[in-house]
Amino acid sequence: MAVEQPMRTPAAASGDQTRIHNIGYRSYDGPRLGRSYATRSLYSQSLRGSYGLGRSVKSKVLPMLLFVVMCVPAAIMVAVAVATKAKDLPLDYTRYAIVMQAVISLYVASQAPQSVSRDLRFKTVPLYFSRPIETADYVRAKFAALASALFILTAAPLLVLYVGALLAKLDFGDQTKGFAQGLVSVALLSLLFAGLGLVIASVTPRRGFGIAAVIAVLTISYGAVSTLQAIADAQGSTGSIAWMGLFSPVTLIDGLQSAFLGASSTFPGGVGPTNGEGVVYVLVTLGLIAACYGLLMRRYRKVGL
């Protein structure tokens, strides 16, 4: 429709050489889906991306593999429980994520940089912010997507255990209670790990470096804390064990669930935190999640990287 408009008043134009051509561009007058729609799209796209859906085959391999590795032990436990007609599952619902923490850490480490570092490296963040979404929407969408992906990863084996336990005709009330407690604990774990992973990953545009940094924070802190706890246990200073647990994400969740969610602690000596200390655990966990959210908001306040 690039029809040049005829000049209307040649007489008036004689003194003024500037003129505007209307070349027929039209403005968009369809429905505008708005901010919340854009946020939802970003959320679902990030969530799918966390499992490699909608991406190349190569990038599906690792998340899917880790997902399978998470679920297979649960299936084996159920099979054993059914075959031996056991009264109880070999592993508590709440303990499962703690035992499999290496796999969960690897998943966070591989998917958190995938979620945010690539946007930074290819400078697509400014493009997102040229849409109606704002900083808070971007952060919330990414945070929620990674937390949901982690929740799927950690809750799926619990579901396998629960369904298996019911099929094996274990006590319904007991199992449901344990399952619910497990779900609460993995939900908190997902939020915490997702927050930490995203904060670390959003600092570096290099994917490889982000992965190493996330895994270092999660594993080294756990290794350091559990070594110190073992030494404190050997020294007989059991009072300090619970306080040390505050300094690594895994032991934080472990202490929290053994204080309030009826889990047996994996701390050396099997002494979990008392209820009073448990309150501190809850506060620290929630504080850390909030702090991660705050740090992410700060990180993305300036759009130009």
Place this chain on the structure above:
Amino acid sequence: MYDPTVARLTYRALLGRRRALILGALPLLLIAISLVVRALAGADDQTASDLLGGLALATMVPIIGVIAGTGAIGPEIDDGSVVYLLSKPIKRPTIIFTKLIVAIAVTMVFSAVPTLIAGFILNGNGQQIAVAYTVAALVASIAYAAFFLLLGTVSRHAVVFGLVYALVWEALFGSLVPGARTLSVQQWSLAVAHEVAGGDMVTSDVGLTTATVLLVAVTVLATWYAGQKLRSLTLAGEE
């Protein structure tokens, strides 16, 4: 076989800007923990051995090895700037060898030196424990750097695979399946450390001969194959 310019660029890529801080944080943490443990528990050979074996050799050395080994070449291949290096009249194996030297040096400085310091803090090198684990860290640095450098040239997800090897294979399978320990850099380096330290504090599941042969074989083969990979490198776009 060694090109100073490539080495300088690799050092800058590994330690430039804030990266040295992250690499330096791990050793500092180890030394801080050693100080705390020494203050809490006093000098104890078993504690020192547990801490150096469990935290320094099993976790810190592999992670620093992954960062240095894959970081020496991975990012360059990733962002495509490796073509500028490859288009220079330098042999590809020379590039790999230089980067390997740098990666080994960085891994040693950031893992073996703090291990030695931590060992002296923990029990003043009683029963040669500090020296033994330092030797293990030095030996392991070479093999890890070569292996992870190879991974860096083979895969775009080198860091993940390196960590899967270090954390899942060596730590998880190694503790569950005894056979997996035969194929673990950590156990090979422990075998060498056992020979150096003598005593019973440092033990390995692998004999010294097997360990040495496997260490040398892995290092040489990985370096050679990385050189071959670099000769026929195809640059893929980001997926």
